[in-house]
Amino acid sequence: MHLNNFSKLNEIDKFGMINFIEEAPNYLRLTLNSIKTEWNSLNLKKYEGLEINNIVISGVGGSAISGDIIIDWIWEKSLIPIIVNRDYRLPRFAGEKTLVIAVSYSGDTFETLTQFYEAYKRKCILFSVSSGGKLKEISEKLNIPFLKVKEGLPPRAALPCLLPAIAYILSKFEFSISLSELEAAANKMDEIKKECKFSRKLEENLAKKMALNIIGKYPVIYAFANMSSVARRIKDQINENSKTPAKFEFLPEACHNEVEGIHSLEKENFCFLFVEGQEKMEEEIIKAFKEVLRENGFINIYDVPVKGEKKIEKILSSIYFGDFLSFYLSLASKIDPTITRNIQKYKKRISEEAYKLTNFFTHSIL
Amino acid sequence: MHLNNFSKLNEIDKFGMINFIEEAPNYLRLTLNSIKTEWNSLNLKKYEGLEINNIVISGVGGSAISGDIIIDWIWEKSLIPIIVNRDYRLPRFAGEKTLVIAVSYSGDTFETLTQFYEAYKRKCILFSVSSGGKLKEISEKLNIPFLKVKEGLPPRAALPCLLPAIAYILSKFEFSISLSELEAAANKMDEIKKECKFSRKLEENLAKKMALNIIGKYPVIYAFANMSSVARRIKDQINENSKTPAKFEFLPEACHNEVEGIHSLEKENFCFLFVEGQEKMEEEIIKAFKEVLRENGFINIYDVPVKGEKKIEKILSSIYFGDFLSFYLSLASKIDPTITRNIQKYKKRISEEAYKLTNFFTHSIL
Structure with a gap:
């Protein structure tokens, strides 16, 4: 397929992945603007003055990658360890002095939900980020500070929304994060x-x-x-x-x-x-x-x-x-970039079993 | 190549990698026995009663893998984060409350040596493990507790010597490590x-x-x-x-x-x-x-x-x-398992440059 045949290319990209990609620098800037208002609406009294020994960013796939980016970003500056945890279990060390940010773009990823709930039980300094779904629902029920990002994107295209949300939370506890650097990065993305x-x-x-x-x-x-x-x-x-x-x-x-x-x-x-x-x-x-x-x-x-x-x-x-x-x-390769059949198959197969085995949704709080 | 043609197979395995592999459970047991004597000869006064917030195992390749094994081993038990750092720089967070174990089987790996020296400067709770080389030399010069393991193995065959040495150090600070479990594991290796x-x-x-x-x-x-x-x-x-x-x-x-x-x-x-x-x-x-x-x-x-x-x-x-x-x-595949030409080529190319750029061996302490 010749990459200058624009109308043919548009036929393959049925769901318009290119629009999401080209909008990325703008998504990043928009989220940076909107997140401040969201933050100010949170009730954070219980977290005031707490000491933090380490940070866990909980998530998988397109949601977890923002955590990796944060680690690389502040690798040379951060005075406490940060770990991205792509499992359905929270690491044992996470406790009352651990800042846990549960990230699931859909809000329905069972790996993130089980980590979130475990962090809640262990009284971690817990935040959550999603576009909606069960993570939003239970965060509100349990009174856990929650940041909502733009809905309706394929999860992997949501990186420019999730990253600034996570960075914003971290910047309140971990002073090596500078949000203005994120804005400068959006400008470099414009050059690309x-x-x-x-x-x-x-x-x-x-x-x-x-x-x-x-x-x-x-x-x-x-x-x-x-x-x-x-x-x-x-x-x-x-x-x-x-x-x-x-x-x-x-x-x-x-x-x-x-x-x-x-x-x-x-x-x-x-x-x-x-x-x-x-x-x-x-x-x-x-x-x-x-x-x-x-x-x-x-x-x-x-x-x-x-x-x-x-x-x-x-x-x-x-x-x-x-x-x-x-x-x-x-x-x-004449392949629609948006459709991910194998991931959907896997998710469908595992979801019922997951909720049954992790006993998450039968828990009394919900 | 038919895998029952024993004499032909021995011809390919010129340096006897099979002997190192078959001896692995014994190496593990021997190290567990000898390490206690070594430990008792160390002067550890300066480390008594210190608080530890996190652990870094510094190394690359066949030396670093023991760190990964430790993390998996105590993942569900450890109350502090452990990180394996495969770089030539120490993570920023490593400081006076960080236990750093520098591991290089040869003792001459520049990545490990530069991490070791940085940990020394930052006053980390520092240990080192090798079969000899520069790591042994500078540990003795700087009065850093050093554990020596069996010499003369290809680095990747030294896992059953390095692992118990690292585990032994950790067991003194991190109580979720049980050395008797390592002995039991040697018995399972015998079954394999x-x-x-x-x-x-x-x-x-x-x-x-x-x-x-x-x-x-x-x-x-x-x-x-x-x-x-x-x-x-x-x-x-x-x-x-x-x-x-x-x-x-x-x-x-x-x-x-x-x-x-x-x-x-x-x-x-x-x-x-x-x-x-x-x-x-x-x-x-x-x-x-x-x-x-x-x-x-x-x-x-x-x-x-x-x-x-x-x-x-x-x-x-x-x-x-x-x-x-x-x-x-x-x-x-009729390939000698012991010889690793590309790694040697890389090491040869990088070594002079590395020592020059990291400025390690021109430092006044040596």
Whole structure:
């Protein structure tokens, strides 16, 4: 599929994923504006003056990735550990000095709901974020501070709404978060949009060109541990939008095992995407790693563009490029980016069993 | 290569990796016995009565995996967060109330050395573990408690020496670690050894049979988040021993994105290895996930055997099976399991640059 045939492309993208992607910087700015009013309406007396030893962001999939982004963002600044917990159980250490933010875009993810309820029982400093659903319902019933974000998006397109909501909560407890940096990041996303938007022709659109370079190949995405949210998000977006297998690994860890596993890869079937390093040392590691790849006969090696100076600008600009890339990869493969049949099948199969086994909705509070 | 042709197989395994693997349960028991004497020789006065808020295990590759195992082991019990840090920088939060264990089997890994030195400067409650090298040298110079483990193993074969050393240190600060459980796990490893050892013929050796089933395929290993050390270790061992690409992902997260990326995989080129779930809910999630795989046309789906009742028994028995599996996979592919050319190339390239840039060895203390 030629990526300049706009009417044909629109036919494939039946549910308009491109609109959600192109609106992302605006969603981010709108949420930053609206969240303040929401926050002021919360009753936070019970949380005043509490000491916090650690932070858990509870969620899975498209909701959890915002937690990874936060960790990368403040990795060099935060004085307490932050953990993203993608399970249906809360880690044992979470207690009265733990700030827990339960995030589920739909509000109906059973993994997040069970973590939320456990955090409630353990008297954690608990907040929740969703567009509605059961998480909203039980938060209100249990008097847990709840932030509502814009409804009606595919969960993976809700990142620019969930991220500022989580960041806003954290900024009240963890002073290394600066919301103005998020605004600056939205501006960097605008730069990516200008370069990669749908109406921009293939010939001058890096995301379209890269999509055509990697189509039919198995993408392997590498980033440093402190930018691993980018590699993970691009991998997830390629899975969900493009229905294409992908993997990510982080550096320098990959240099200590992964690099040995490329031995028997079929050279033309794989491609490698690198997310730029932040420091001289990282550049050297990437250089050494790429050299080993080239010596092993690989030629499909690409760099994900990264914009800005501040960490969150770099994270969100490269993630945003990945959103466009995975979108064009889906269109080039003639696949609707929005529909996710296997995830729906899984969710349908597991939901009844989950609620029965975790005994969540039979609990007396509801 | 037929896996009953013992003399031919011995020719491929030039450096005797099989001996290291078969000795693993004994290494574990020997270290447990010797570590107590070592511990008693340490001067720990400065650490007496200190409060600990969190724990960082610093290392990469075959040294870091022991940290992952510890986290999975005490996930349901530990009252403080534990993090494995595979970078050359220490996380910002690590300070005077952080227990840092720097682990490098060789003692010369620059990532670990730079973390160690940073932890020293920040006055963390610092320990180090290695078989020798610079880590031993500078620990002695700086008067940092150091535990020495058995020398002369390939780093990935040193897991049964590193793990008990780390566990021993932790058991003095974090009371959810029971060393007797490690001994019980060594016995479960003996059961795996009986079933999977080199002298046991293909026909009655599950590890050999599975190796022949997955040879030439791309293994994808799935485990629950609380057993992810197993999936990661098997992936790393397949990379390093078998020089075969592999990936791991954890559940239920994979059900929320990964499962969509299998769409375009060539059915016969991939195989899926599942590490058993611990609970009824986990069994249901694995069942639902496997059903989606089967509906998508995949037939190469296998279970990694897991033995024992206690968590650490399950972790080490399934990891040990993976050690045998990756070993037989290398022999079946006629590849020497011990030699790791790409890792050596990378290390050689990076080492000079690393020491120059991180400015480690020019520092006045040395």
